Amino acid sequence: MPPNQVIIGLALFLTFFVMAPTLQEVNDNALQPLFNEEIGIEEAYDRASTPFKQFMAQHTRQEDLELFIKYNQAERPETVEEIPLTMLVPAFAL
Structure with missing residues (x-):
């Protein structure tokens, strides 16, 4: 190693x-x-x-993002730019 x-x-x-x-x-x-x-x-x-959100959204599983949207009791954002970093970053980390 x-x-x-x-x-x-x-x-x-x-x-x-x-x-x-x-x-x-x-x-x-x-x-x-x-x-x-x-x-x-x-x-x-x-x-x-915006570029970081686009990168993270591209490399995040939809199920992981949905988990944090549901957990935060938030409405589903229509565009990537509308996704709060407080939901996108942990979903990306998973």
């Missing part, structure tokens, strides 16, 4: 590789406009959360 440092390094490399398009979109659409004072912090948050 390889040492822990090798496993952690491989996990980080694969994470950055998989997340690169999402991180690039967040940088282009949220961070750079915020740093250039073109948008405010709330707009930057909305713009940054």
Whole structure:
């Protein structure tokens, strides 16, 4: 079995590789406009959360998301952007 440092390094490399398009979109659409004072912090948050929500929704089982929607006694969101992170993140983690 390889040492822990090798496993952690491989996990980080694969994470950055998989997340690169999402991180690039967040940088282009949220961070750079915020740093250039073109948008405010709330707009930057909305713009940054959308790509992450799309990524997580794509990689989350529908049953897991339904579990947290039911648990929170919430109505089913019509779009990915309407799913609260408080429901999407734990469903994604499962």
